[in-house]
Amino acid sequence: MSAPPVPAAAPPSGSSTDTYRLEGDLPMVDQPAVPFVEIETVRAREFIPAAKEAFAALLAEQGQSKLIRPTFNWAGRNSLFPLHWGLACCAIEFASAFSARWDSERFGIVPRSSPRQCDLMIVNGTVTWKVAHKLITLYEQMPEPKWVIAMGNCATGGGPFRTAYSVVPGVDKLVPVDVYIAGCPPRPEAMIDGILRLEELIRERRE
Amino acid sequence: MQSDDVARTVGAQVGDRLLGVDPFPRTAGRLRFRPDGALEVFRTVKERLGFDHLSMVGGIDWVTHREVLYVVWSDSRRQYLILSADLPADAARIESASPIWPAAEWHERETWELVDIQFDHHPDLRHLLLPDGYEFHPLLRSFKLHEPEELEVKQRSV
Numbered sequence: 001m002s003a004p005p006v007p008a009a010a011p012p013s014g015s016s017t018d019t020y021r022l023e024g025d026l027p028m029v030d031q032p033a034v035p036f037v038e039i040e041t042v043r044a045r046e047f048i049p050a051a052k053e054a055f056a057a058l059l060a061e062q063g064q065s066k067l068i069r070p071t072f073n074w075a076g077r078n079s080l081f082p083l084h085w086g087l088a089c090c091a092i093e094f095a096s097a098f099s100a101r102w103d104s105e106r107f108g109i110v111p112r113s114s115p116r117q118c119d120l121m122i123v124n125g126t127v128t129w130k131v132a133h134k135l136i137t138l139y140e141q142m143p144e145p146k147w148v149i150a151m152g153n154c155a156t157g158g159g160p161f162r163t164a165y166s167v168v169p170g171v172d173k174l175v176p177v178d179v180y181i182a183g184c185p186p187r188p189e190a191m192i193d194g195i196l197r198l199e200e201l202i203r204e205r206r207e
Numbered sequence: 208m209q210s211d212d213v214a215r216t217v218g219a220q221v222g223d224r225l226l227g228v229d230p231f232p233r234t235a236g237r238l239r240f241r242p243d244g245a246l247e248v249f250r251t252v253k254e255r256l257g258f259d260h261l262s263m264v265g266g267i268d269w270v271t272h273r274e275v276l277y278v279v280w281s282d283s284r285r286q287y288l289i290l291s292a293d294l295p296a297d298a299a300r301i302e303s304a305s306p307i308w309p310a311a312e313w314h315e316r317e318t319w320e321l322v323d324i325q326f327d328h329h330p331d332l333r334h335l336l337l338p339d340g341y342e343f344h345p346l347l348r349s350f351k352l353h354e355p356e357e358l359e360v361k362q363r364s365v
Contacts, residue, residue, distance in 0.1 A: 129337070129338040129341070130336065130337065130338050132338070133338075163352040164352070165337075165343065165345035165350070165352070166336070166337060166345070
């Protein structure tokens, strides 16, 4: 059997002020008169020359490619900006991959509406010959370095429309493709898996 | 409006260029006409009968000949009417309906590129759905599907 709860000690009734004050609370200590920015500046004055020296020593020791390239790869693979466009039904899965349920933004993948701001083109749907030169134009407008993911069977090899008169049998006839995602259409998990495989490719990038 | 009324009104205007009007379910009829009098038939159907909206233009390849179809709609009568003309397969050409119904322009572009029916005096007869420079007419019966490995990508892309 548990004892009934003991009522908490009443606050000291000695003070007649309205504000409640904890027992044993310490009196407030004044902050130092030096402003915060000035402290940080002093620390930075000490830190920046040391960091420069350490960086130069690392460069001289390891060479430029071994240091700069992994840093760029790390930044690039964690901030992939795919082009926000849709060609066919795969675009529905593409859109839901960025919705609240799958939330691809946790990988740093944010779709952008302008090809000038993108480094990843996800070809999500059937590519017809009519739209082929627009796709090439969009690809050429993207700044280097850039990657292409062929999403779904249509973009990979034409899919069920492979022998049709108006469909490009695989988008790799038009632009270089890095990762192919199978499915008709692939689920958002498959699309995220393809992007993570592309991130593995970017990690190994050397040139 | 019944098919007999259509036959009487149109026949009085275009004479023997009207081949007949067959009853067709849920429409005012299916009007068959000779292609050399196309523009007069179109004008009569629009101005005398009041079919002021062109709903669609289509073409069929019957191997022995080709058929071009116009489906027109009258807002006042709330009825459809089907116009059809048979064209020879080796010289499939007909006058364009775009002076009468401007909506015919894009429909005739599509019919030309898919079924290879030439529309005379069309203001801008070029490809609508297929890429520019496409040499085939894919909805013809003689068009063969082929494996994509046989295609020349450079020739088909633009």
